[in-house]
Amino acid sequence: xxxxxxxxxxxxxxxxxxxxxxxxxxxxxxxxxxxxxxxxxxxxxxxxxxxxxxxxxxxxxxxxxxxxxxxxxxxxxxxxxxxxxxxxxxxxxxxxxxxxxxxxxxxxxxxxxxxxxxxxxxxxxxxxxxxxxxxxxxxxxxxxxxxxxxxxxxxxxxxxxxxxxxxxxxxxxxxxxxxxxxxxxxxxxxxxxxxxxxxxxxxxxxxxxxxxxxxxxxxxxxxxxxxxxxxxxxxxxxxxxxxxxxxxxxxxxxxxxxxxxxxxxxxxxxxxxxxxxxxxxxxxxxxxxxxxxxxxxxxxxxxxxx
Amino acid sequence: xxxxxxxxxxxxxxxxxxxxxxxxxxxxxxxxxxxxxxxxxxxxxxxxxxxxxxxxxxxxxxxxxxxxxxxxxxxxxxxxxxxxxxxxxxxxxxxxxxxxxxxxxxxxxxxxxxxxxxxxxxxxxxxxxxxxxxxxxxxxxxxxxxxxxxxxxxxxxxxxxxxxxxxxxxxxxxxxxxxxxxxxxxxxxxxxxxxxxxxxxxxxxxxxxxxxxxxxxxxxxxxxxxxxxxxxxxxxxxxxxxxxxxxxxxxxxxxxxxxxxxxxxxxxxxxxxxxxxxxxxxxxxxxxxxxxxxxxxxxxxxxxxx
Numbered sequence: 180x181x182x183x184x185x186x187x188x189x190x191x192x193x194x195x196x197x198x199x200x201x202x203x204x205x206x207x208x209x210x211x212x213x214x215x216x217x218x219x220x221x222x223x224x225x226x227x228x229x230x231x232x233x234x235x236x237x238x239x240x241x242x243x244x245x246x247x248x249x250x251x252x253x254x255x256x257x258x259x260x261x262x263x264x265x266x267x268x269x270x271x272x273x274x275x276x277x278x279x280x281x282x283x284x285x286x287x288x289x290x291x292x293x294x295x296x297x298x299x300x301x302x303x304x305x306x307x308x309x310x311x312x313x314x315x316x317x318x319x320x321x322x323x324x325x326x327x328x329x330x331x332x333x334x335x336x337x338x339x340x341x342x343x344x345x346x347x348x349x350x351x352x353x354x355x356x357x358x359x360x361x362x363x364x365x366x367x368x369x370x371x372x373x374x375x376x377x378x379x380x381x382x383x384x385x386x387x388x389x390x391x392x393x394x395x396x397x398x399x400x401x402x403x404x405x406x407x408x409x410x411x412x413x414x415x416x417x418x419x420x421x422x423x424x425x426x427x428x429x430x431x432x433x434x435x436x437x438x439x440x441x442x443x444x445x446x447x448x449x450x451x452x453x454x455x456x457x458x459x460x461x462x463x464x465x466x467x468x469x470x471x472x473x474x475x476x477x478x479x480x481x482x483x484x485x
Numbered sequence: 486x487x488x489x490x491x492x493x494x495x496x497x498x499x500x501x502x503x504x505x506x507x508x509x510x511x512x513x514x515x516x517x518x519x520x521x522x523x524x525x526x527x528x529x530x531x532x533x534x535x536x537x538x539x540x541x542x543x544x545x546x547x548x549x550x551x552x553x554x555x556x557x558x559x560x561x562x563x564x565x566x567x568x569x570x571x572x573x574x575x576x577x578x579x580x581x582x583x584x585x586x587x588x589x590x591x592x593x594x595x596x597x598x599x600x601x602x603x604x605x606x607x608x609x610x611x612x613x614x615x616x617x618x619x620x621x622x623x624x625x626x627x628x629x630x631x632x633x634x635x636x637x638x639x640x641x642x643x644x645x646x647x648x649x650x651x652x653x654x655x656x657x658x659x660x661x662x663x664x665x666x667x668x669x670x671x672x673x674x675x676x677x678x679x680x681x682x683x684x685x686x687x688x689x690x691x692x693x694x695x696x697x698x699x700x701x702x703x704x705x706x707x708x709x710x711x712x713x714x715x716x717x718x719x720x721x722x723x724x725x726x727x728x729x730x731x732x733x734x735x736x737x738x739x740x741x742x743x744x745x746x747x748x749x750x751x752x753x754x755x756x757x758x759x760x761x762x763x764x765x766x767x768x769x770x771x772x773x774x775x776x777x778x779x780x781x782x783x784x785x786x787x788x789x790x791x
Contacts, residue, residue, distance in 0.1 A: 250766060252590040253590060254591040257768060285591045289768075352721035352724060358714055402709050404709075408665075408682075409664050409665060415658035416658070427762075456593060465732060
């Protein structure tokens, strides 16, 4: 059975409104989730609606709350997300980053008091549509086991970057700093297939290729996998994301962020970071430069690498 | 035989001066190289002196040149490195990024006309010593083979970040976006040992564990290795670095940067990017926050991850 996109959007909007989201906020959250489905990131779309609604029912997400500016300078803003919906905080913060980038060349916004903001690339693309380079980062509940550790400490801590390219195209990088997302482990589990070596550790903190064991263990390996293939680099990147998200904003660090559950009573208080850079402040022909490299050997400069 | 550090420094300084570097520039370049040796990055220290000197003899590095500001706004500077020594351009650009960060919260500097700037972490640490978060990026000659490609297109394109921590300590991430640096392949070759799967491809663009073949092939794999272990993420990161370095600055992209050789006649015209962020513009207690997380399970927040 096929369902029209606008019908899915209406369903999400009204569901969110039914548990207390103001209409504008419900629409923005539905826009965020449907974008993920439209670009094929089904793990971050409609399938998560129930989790967002549950967070609102539990009172750990406050859909009518408004984010607040705590400190501001020419190129920076420190924000309290006030536990509002992910899309409410994302739009508030990226609008500020865009404004600062247009005024000062760069806008760097870090926010505490955040809930899940969906796919990170959505926020980077918001700046890209203004002709800017956009970046977005978030921390998350600890399911990544650092190199030489037995237990998980960091989140999947994604890095997203989007930049305008020629012919109305864009370059998008949107990636967890783990080797693979937990959603990919789940897919292998449902198919009854193994996972590759280097994705995850079992509950004994040793290599596993058993998808179900990996799913239950919650010990994803950092990008790079084992130490001999430089897994500590993925770990280093996740720590860099932690700096931008929790250390700058004063939010919970990853290891104190609670995972999504139906019995949660404390807001996750995640940290998020939104950056916009105006390429017009640098060499002329930013989009044109990339245009010229089209078709060169191995060039992915015009297509996504997420 | 042990040689005193100050004697090594004097040797480097006088060698650089002998082929035309002004005394200040020779000293700065010697400071950069000796730092790498002191922190154990022997691949980026004294062993490279001959390459820098050769570049000056060939006239592709112009040691008396001064970098020039081409465009400037509250938080950004576009610089022409004028093919000066790596340390000359690095100091010029990071000093500007630091100044902008102190004035506007963030300083973002992209430069064209660059030569090799040594270890990227050295430049990030320059901002860290001012109480700022520092970042540094550079592109380089193409020795990384993108996912699904047969030939190399991008450089090792490193990402470096440094941030002040408690007790005078610092957090440093300094990593090539390839699975392993070519220097590591070279070490395995000299030891007559194999390299792990996921480091490099042979001349046929297929997996090799033969260090000598990998060294001659010049086809390093991106961080993450093969596609099934998310090598496209390392590739995506190297493209992100390319944006900051060559697309913003108008320098050569990686695939046009010439490798170090004794017969080179054209300047490499690399692109480099230097960023400083003032944590005081965000939540109070930036260093203290990290301090509190010391000793938590899996926390690497106080030590380097390079």
